[in-house]
Amino acid sequence: MRLPIQIPGQVPAQLFLTLLSLVLGFWAQSAKADPSxxxxxxxxxxxxxxxVENWTEILSGxxxxxxxxxxxxxxxxxAVDETRLGPREPVITVEFNGALPRAYPIRYLTWHEIVNDNVAKVPIAVTFCPLCNSGIVFDRRVKGQLLTFGVSGKLRNSDMVMYDRETESWWQQALGTGIVGEHTGSELTQIPAWMESWxxxxxxxxxxxxxxxxxxRRAYGRNPYVGYDSRSxxxxxxxxxxxxxxxxAxxxxxRVGDRAWPVSRLAEHGELTEDGVTLSWAAGQASALDNGRIANGRDVGTIRVRDTQGxxxxxxxxxxxxxHAFWPDGKWMLGS
Incomplete structure (x- = not known):
């Protein structure tokens, strides 16, 4: 998730990756959280x-x-005027009744991680954490307060820690839960959305x-984490x-609630109906964390999750x- 945003877009991605590999270990060992x-x-x-029980869980990214x-x-x-996106490039899709469907390209979220927007009079935060591949859309209203989110620069279990500009509370992106500050324990409402190809x-x-x-000035369309999702x-x-x-790993x-279905299992079956939900997989979406160019990433498919009423x-x-880090007691849906 920590991105070379201060480096001009023309710097070769491979050069950045070399620098990244040198400093990751240093940051992870030396940049422990220190509230003071x-x-x-x-x-x-x-x-x-x-x-947070132990501040050393939080690192600077x-x-x-x-x-x-x-x-x-x-x-x-x-959409008909867009010419920059490759057909297999991933986007986060938000579809509300009463509003035109919106696509948020991962090529932009890779470099910004949070987009504060309003759709059909609903204030939303579209979020993406590259280090966890976690793309979630939240309602920005909490306890009657409208929040605007930024990137804190902190990580916990490699997941982005967001903060709201109104109270400067810290929020765990994967959980949608406040972990530090006034909103500790508060929960954001997750909005149905999904990642699919353009x-x-x-x-x-x-x-x-x-x-x-x-x-x-960003290298939009480039992936600064070449080969990341093939690592052990x-x-x-x-x-x-x-x-x-x-x-x-x-x-x-x-993830649906505290249950997890391996995508490899879905890809094998195409569709599964278990525990009251139907999950489907279809080929055609590129990984954003594989090739140096997102549009050329290997096919990881698109997932849709629906209830019994579709x-x-x-x-x-x-x-x-x-x-496993955030749901250590979660249920693994591995089949027979």
């Missing part, structure tokens, strides 16, 4: 209120607060909208337990190590 120090960075955060700049109120263009989105929504390219272990930001049952799993359900497709 970080109070200068987050003066409004109430560090006396937290659900390199860039500090807003070093990875979240976006707010992005511009959109008609071709899938446009085929279903020819009149839809797509987020326009931000006006920032996550980067050095994570030192927790590996998943049980022989599930590879960087294997994708579909309605889309909130879910996440994240790496197995992250599921």
């Amino acid at each position: 120090f970080w109070s200068y960075e987050f003066p409004k955060t109430d560090f006396s209120r937290t659900s 390199g860039p500090g607060r807003d070093g990875i700049p979240a976006l707010s109120d992005p511009s959109f263009i008609p 071709a899938e989105f446009t085929r279903r929504n020819p009149n839809g909208l797509v987020m326009d390219e931000p006006r920032a 272990r996550p980067y050095g930001f994570f030192d927790g337990e590996m998943p049980p049952h022989g599930v590879p 960087l294997a994708r799993v579909v 309605r889309d359900l909130p879910h996440d497709v994240l790496f197995a190590f992250a599921f």
